[in-house]
Amino acid sequence: MTTSLQSENLTTCGTIVGQQSLLADRIVARHYELRPDLASRYGERGRDRCVADAKRHLEALSQSIAAGRSALFVDYVAWAKIVLDSRGIPVQDLADNLEACRQTLDEVLRGDQAALADQYLLDSLSCLPELPSNTPSYLTDDRPLADLARRYLDALLNATRRDASEMVMDAVRGGTPVREIYLHVFQRSQYEIGRLWQSNLISVAQEHLCTAATQFIMSQLYPLIFATARKDRRVVATCVGGDLHELGIRTVADFFEMDGWDTFYLGADVPSSSIVQTIIDRRADVLAVSATLMTHLAAVTELIASVRSNRACGEVIILVGGHPFNVAANLWREVGADGYAADALRTIDVADQLMLEKATPCEGP
Numbered sequence: 001m002t003t004s005l006q007s008e009n010l011t012t013c014g015t016i017v018g019q020q021s022l023l024a025d026r027i028v029a030r031h032y033e034l035r036p037d038l039a040s041r042y043g044e045r046g047r048d049r050c051v052a053d054a055k056r057h058l059e060a061l062s063q064s065i066a067a068g069r070s071a072l073f074v075d076y077v078a079w080a081k082i083v084l085d086s087r088g089i090p091v092q093d094l095a096d097n098l099e100a101c102r103q104t105l106d107e108v109l110r111g112d113q114a115a116l117a118d119q120y121l122l123d124s125l126s127c128l129p130e131l132p133s134n135t136p137s138y139l140t141d142d143r144p145l146a147d148l149a150r151r152y153l154d155a156l157l158n159a160t161r162r163d164a165s166e167m168v169m170d171a172v173r174g175g176t177p178v179r180e181i182y183l184h185v186f187q188r189s190q191y192e193i194g195r196l197w198q199s200n201l202i203s204v205a206q207e208h209l210c211t212a213a214t215q216f217i218m219s220q221l222y223p224l225i226f227a228t229a230r231k232d233r234r235v236v237a238t239c240v241g242g243d244l245h246e247l248g249i250r251t252v253a254d255f256f257e258m259d260g261w262d263t264f265y266l267g268a269d270v271p272s273s274s275i276v277q278t279i280i281d282r283r284a285d286v287l288a289v290s291a292t293l294m295t296h297l298a299a300v301t302e303l304i305a306s307v308r309s310n311r312a313c314g315e316v317i318i319l320v321g322g323h324p325f326n327v328a329a330n331l332w333r334e335v336g337a338d339g340y341a342a343d344a345l346r347t348i349d350v351a352d353q354l355m356l357e358k359a360t361p362c363e364g365p
Contacts, residue, residue, distance in 0.1 A: 006068065008113070009065050009066055009067075009068050009116065010066055012062075012065050012109070012112075012116050013062040013063065013065050013066035015109060015113060016058055016062040016065070017058075017062050019108065020059065020062075021055070023054075023058055023101075023104060024051050024055045024058060025051060026108075027054045027057075027058075027097065027100045027101045027104045028051050028054055028097075028100075030100040030103060030104055031050065031054075031096055031097050031100040032047070032050075034096055034100060035096055038050070050097070053080075053097065054097060054101065057080070057097065057098065057101055059295055060072075060073055060076040060294060060295070061101070061117065061120060063298065064120060066297070066298060067294065067297055067324070067331060067334070068334070069327075069328040070119065070120045070123045070124075071327055071328055072294045072324060072327055072328055073120050073123070073124050074123060074124050074127050074131075075294075076294065077098070077124040077128060077131065078127075078131040078132070079198065080094060081094060081128065081131050081132075081133065082133060082134060082135060082198050082199065083198055083200075085134075086199045086200035086201075091128065091129075091133070094128070095125060095128055098124060098125055098128070099121075099125065101121060102117070102118060102121040102125070105117045105118070105121070135195045135199065138188050138191040138192045138195060139153065139188060139189070139192050143184060143188060144180065145181075145184040146184075148167065148171055148184075149188050149189055152164050152167060152168065152189055153189040153192055153193070153210075156189065156193070156209075157202065157206065159209060161217070165216075165217045168181060168185065168217055168220075168221075169220065172221065172224070178221055178224055178258065179255070179258060181221070182218075182251055182254065182344070183344075183345065186214055186217075186218065186251070187343075187344075189210075190210075190214060190247060193211070211247055215247065215250070218250070218251075225254055225257050226257060228257065228258055228259070228260050229260055230260050230262065231259070231260035231261055232262075233260070233261045233262065233286075233355070234262045234263075234264070234283060234284045234286075235256045235262070235263050235285065235288055236264045236266065236275065236278050236279050236282060236284040236286070236288070237250075237252055237256065237263060237264070237265050237266065237290075238265075238266035238267070238275050238287075238288070238289060238290070239266075239267065239268045239269060239270060239289075239290050239291075239292070239296075240269075240270065240289060240291065240299035240300050240302075240303050241269055241271050241272065242269060242295075243268060243269060243291065243296045244269055245268065245292035245293075246267050246290075248290050248292065248321070248344075249267075249289075249321075250265060252288050252290070252347050253265040253288070254344075255344040255348055256286075256288070256347075256348065256351070259348050261286075262282075264278060264282050264284065266278060272299075272303045272306045273306070275287070275303060275306075275307075276306055276307055276310055279312075279313050279316055280310070280312045280313060284316055285316065285317060285355065286316065286318075286319060286351050286354075287307060287316050288320075288321070288351075289304075289318065289319070289320050289321075289337075290320075290321055290322045291320065291321075291325065292322050293322075293324070296322075296324075297324055297331075297335065300335050301335045304318055304336040304337060305336065308336060317338045317351065317354045317355065317358065318339075319339045319341065319351060320332050320337040320339075321340060321342070321343075325340050325342075339353075339354055
């Protein structure tokens with residue numbers, strides 16, 4: 001994006017965010033005018049949920065515009081289609097709501113801002129019919145450790161944490177590398193848990209219970225992880241403020257630890273000032289930042305700007321990862337990072353390569 005376009009995107013984002021509640025009410029009013037049957041189908045409680053959905057649509061739209069990536073909003077709409085369809089909300093209702101959103105923003109926004117929002121919404125509406133109504137399972141027979149992953153997930157869903165722990169420890173004692181457990185059991189089962197919630201097959205409580213159990217079982221493997229020979233390299237791993245999804249970045253931190261790095265794992269929802277101070281105090285070589293949702297991108301951008309503006313952090317390498325960066329190519333460059341990796345294993349490779357480039361003197365002409 002050019003600087004002027006980026007400025008227009010950020011201004012449009014700010015306008016939508018600043019009027020989010022008012023816009024959501026107007027969108028739902030227009031939606032109910034278009035579809036009078038909604039009142040009898042869903043009742044007053046359903047209308048309140050429709051307003052909440054409209055706010056989520058606006059939040060996703062505004063952040064996609066700020067990032068300059070319509071693919072992010074299409075990805076959000078794809079997610080929303082499955083969530084709503086699995087809960088008995090027809091895709092036509094989603095389409096009508098997005099159309100009401102488009103018409104409302106066309107009235108409220110002006111000039112280039114209206115055209116920008118209109119294009120993002122039209123892109124998503126044009127894709128909507130072809131977007132899938134379900135997500136295939138992440139636990140397929142062709143994956144490594146598929147049987148263990150499936151039995152592990154069953155134990156989690158049955159709330160038998162001890163059984164889940166024992167089967168993991170048995171596998172490790174039998175020679176299965178810890179890295180393989182992380183990649184093919186923990187990571188795959190966590191993806192599947194997210195899919196099951198999205199498809200309305202498990203509750204939020206079950207999702208949280210499974211995640212907490214996996215975090216506990218990961219900690220049982222730490223004596224093996226921390227026994228790795230050291231490399232005299234240091235990484236700070238964190239989520240930004242507002243991001244409560246910490247399992248992904250914890251996995252990244254553990255992979256660094258397995259590779260011999262000294263890791264300083266800060267966890268979820270950490271203020272930028274605390275992250276910057278930790279980088280300084282721990283003399284970090286690398287900062288690894290996770291953004292689970294597109295709504296966290298602004299916080300990632302602000303964090304990186306804070307790090308870059310502090311002279312004491314001048315040498316730190318910044319790596320980013322998470323779903324938005326997997327969806328939008330080269331988005332990592334625009335938030336100001338030095339590199340990006342799609343998963344924990346690749347993060348180590350990228351970090352090693354950037355460390356090597358940093359240590360190699362540039363040759364003169």
